[in-house]
Every structure is written in structure tokens, then in C-alpha cells.
Amino acid sequence: MSSLPTIATVIGSGTMGPGIAATLARAGATVRLYDISPDAIARAEAAYDVVRGVLESVDSPSAPGGSVSFGTDLDAALADTELIIEAVPEKLELKQKVFADLEARIGDDVIIATNTSGIPITTMAESMTVPARLIGMHWSNPPHLIPMIEVIPGEKTSSELVDQLIEIVKAFNYVPVLEKEIPGFVENRVLYAILRECMALLEEGIVTPEGLDACVKWGIGYKLSVVGPTRLLDMAGLDIYQAVSGYLNKDLDASTDTPQFIKDKIAAGQLGFKTNGGMYEYGDGDVDAKRKEIITGLIAARKTLASIPNV
């Protein structure tokens, strides 16, 4: 296989599948997007049209020959494929069942990359016939706009596959970040540390949701989008970090479970955009408007970040 696979298959066409498929297709791959649910495929076809429009407005070259086809026929989706990207729900048993089903239908040389948010690759590979072919390929949401992918080998992943996946990621102009295996990987460990503290601050009534969003967006997000946390410490001074972390770290939230108020919202059917209510409430048309605002903002920020030095 040259760097980019000629044919790739994405398994699972929910939130992540269409953007992943579109990104590979834009780089020139023939992509088959498969889902067990015909309704999910119908939604994915509509989502793909939107994603394609978004990619047109991002400054990245479009290679000729790429395409995405959609379907619920697994054998058709797998015919001659070189790379499978699994993006089914975050449940270990389901993913293991999907891998068993895939392995029964493909040759030993086909790569299986999993978009798990953080289940250890070694655990997922335990039930596989060829564990050397499984590797973590963690995209960030929305996958067609966040140009970074975490590459996570498990204990049995072949070292050739690690090099190969890094080249594949570079071939569609994304930044690969190679990591050692740890639950949650790097991005979600950092994100979930932030979210844990944020949810505790809300639960204790220290700040409103609007205030929290403004504080984190401008005070942390804006800054960290230009300067990473390591360089930020140099900018602030390691002595300051010592002085503050010395009294603050012991005061930070250390809970090990999901906050009760989040569990209550889920029990009441409040999941966020997908149910028109979650942390905020949304009236008719509000979710579509917010999605558009977020995408427009991400496109503008990405263009700006691409045009300034990488500090």
C-alpha cells in the first residue's frame, strides 16, 4: 500500500463516521461507509453533504479520485479494503464482536484501526485472531476539522503497522501523535481532567454555565490553542506553577464517578444537541444554528492557527 490506502472502510456512521470518511475521500481514497442501521446510513448521507461543503471551505487540497459510498452490506463494504476504521459505540463487548465479525471476512494483511475514545488497545485485541493488526487511531470531534490524530499501539500491535499508520495520517495532512497505551489516551485524559473540575464547579454553584464557558474559552482555550501546556509553563514561570500547585492541587476535584446531576439529566432524556437539551435548552432551530456557529468558528480558528508560527 502507498501511504494512503486506495480503498478504506469505515464501520459505524454516527457522529464520527461521515467526517472520517470524507477526510479520507478528500485525500483521494475510495471509502465505504458501513452501518448496521439503514436509518443511520440515511442520516450519514445527509451529514456527508454538509461535511463536504465544510471541507470545501477549509484550506486543504482536494485530491482527484476520492469518493464515499454508503451501505448496510458488510461484505460489499469490505471487498478489497486495505484499512478498516471502526467507529461503533464505546462498548468493549460490541467492539470485540465487530472485530470477530470483520476478521472472519478479511485477509490477515488488512489493518483494523479503532477510533475508541480510550479503551486500551491491548484489552480490545485479546479476543482477536491477528492482534498485531489492531491499532488505536483516535480522531477528535469534528473529525473533518480537527487535524490531529492520536496513534496508539497495543502490546501486540506490529511496529511496521505503527510506522504505516503514521504515514497514512500524514498522507491526508493531519498531525499524528504517537503515544504509549494508557486508558483515555492523552487527549481525553486532559479533557476529562478539565471536565471533572468544570462539572464540580457547576455542581457547587461556584459559577454559571455561561460564566464557566466564557472563562474556559477565553482564559484557557484561546491561550492553549496558540501555546501548548508545556510552553505555557515556561511563559508563566515554573516557580509560579510550584507556588500555585502546592496549595491548589490538593483542593481540586478528585471524584471517581460521573457527577450525579449529569446522571439525572441523562435519566431525564437530556443528552445535549441530539435531544434538544442537555447543559443548555434549545428551541426550534437552535441546535442547527449552534452547530453552524461552532463549525464556522472552528474553520476560522483553524485558518488562523495554520497561518501563525507553531510556538
Ligand SMILES: NC(=O)C1=CN([C@@H]2O[C@H](COP(=O)(O)OP(=O)(O)OC[C@H]3O[C@@H](n4cnc5c(N)ncnc54)[C@H](O)[C@@H]3O)[C@@H](O)[C@H]2O)C=CC1
Ligand atoms: N462522539 C465523539 O465526540 C467522539 C467519539 N469517539 C469514539 O468513536 C466511536 C463512535 O462514536 P460516535 O460516532 O460518537 O458514536 P454514535 O453512537 O454516534 O455512532 C455509532 C454508529 O455505530 C453504529 N453501529 C452500532 N453497532 C454497529 C455494528 N455492529 N456494526 C456497524 N455499525 C454499528 C450505530 O448504528 C451508529 O450509527 C466511539 O468509540 C466513540 O467513543 C471518538 C472521538 C470523538
Ligand SMILES: Cc1ncc(C=O)c(C(=O)O)c1O
Ligand atoms: C466529551 C468528549 N468525549 C470524548 C471525545 C473524544 O473521544 C470528545 C471529542 O473528541 O470532542 C469529547 O468532546
